[in-house]
Amino acid sequence: MGAAATIMTNSPEHARFWLGPIVRTLTAAWDSDYRCAFQEDDDEGITGINLSKDLPVVVANALMGHITAFGPPNRLFSAGAKEGRRYYRPAFGKVFQHFCIHPGGPRVLYEVQRGLGLSDRDMEASHMTLHRFGNMASSSLLYELDYIQAKRWMNKGDRLCMISFSPGIECSSVMWECVKPTADTDSGPWAGCIHRYPVQLPKIVKRA
Template sequence: MDELLALVDINLHDIGVIVTNCSVFSPTPSMTSMIINKYKLPVDVKSFNLAGMGCSAGLLALDLAKRVLLAHPNKYALVLSTENLTRSLYYGNQRSMLVTNCLFRVGGSAVLLSNKWKDRKISKYKIIHTSRSQMGAIDMCYRSVYQEEDCKGTIGVSLSKDLMQSAGLALQHNMKLLGPKILPFSELFLYILNGFMMKISPNSKIKPYIPNFKLACDNICIHAGGKAVVRAMELALNLPFELSEPSHMTLYRFGNLSSASVWYELAYEESKARVKKGNRVWQIGLGSGFKCCSSYLKALKDIDLRSSSQCWADCISELPVQLPSDEGGHH
């Protein structure tokens, strides 16, 4: 947040909304209160501290901040997404719980939102749409990422074999919410026609039509939940490596950064100078619950952070690296 506030020229008393999220760490006072105290924010700031909401909480927090700003004009909103794994390190020997020790890492991101018209000239992106899908009513999805005790009473987070299926269901529902808002008419027509044909011929071998979301996006940031997650998303959306590269490289360099991962991925694209004015960016967050959250952004200017990126500057020139064949054989 220090780095963010050093880049912008704002009066801290104009910050009207602050949203923080950290899934497995919930201190007292809250992280929101810590930030308010550190920066001496105004007493009427609308503060929200999200805990236990998994890796999709970064985009969920963005959605919340956007909605609160709509009701409070002429204000700024700060969104801080992070994770603190130290308190939840698993010390047992159950394999399904040891995965989180190997995969997750600590990271953080800070985003400043504005609903002031004058800030349009200096803003990097405009939020076009956000969508949220919650599959918690389905037991399989609810228990796919689950904190519990092992047979010896040691607490850990268990990843079930139903995780990929749960992610697929959440993504499918989220695409149904977002698709009508962002897809071109031609794709919507084909999807509706396919559904109609399947309905009138239920016993036919007609396969469900998956719209081509590549036509609606120039940059895609898929939550770097693991190589299997990213690979499954590639297959589901029929993505070339160029579009999934930010997710693969974030996982390679930083691991699973939980709710902050989609912002590291966007910073990767910016550091590669691949975000141009008018580009449409789709961020996809997947997390426990099971949830899928999306944000659809429009770039308001060309962005080139090759010489100034805080997190990628030391390695961006060496990426992408060649991936092992079990990740799809891409280069």
């Protein structure tokens, strides 16, 4: 809902993207997921959001179940992370050319990259948006899309995968196909600074 500022049209003359499948997965039935991002009062009675230290892993596990519904037919099987389970990982690199991942934090992005087998280039728009603007909820994905366009990476026929997260845990995904690349890559939130990106970011240290 935070990305509702984007304008949609039914005009073939003005449309730049074709809207593909939309999938939403909610894992609130699991106590660990339901409590990993929770609004509550602290010892002084101040209301805030309590984020569990396990949030990145919870998000990654929720995403693995989500892509079962969203993933393309071409499947790559790999061993699961818990109790010897096995899950499939869709060959996203063969289906999508670009990715916009909700920048919930560096470790969240790391876990998503590891879980989906994405490259550093796939994750660049997400990391750079988090670096410059922070986490702006699902509207962050539009800034990531603008980064891709400002870099002149988007071509006609390219497919874009957007994935967002919210407390619950909820995963939402949408596919876009480019029908008309933008000719104006010198405006928007990255105007005047896109040449400075990407920047070097601290490496994520894997927890034992």
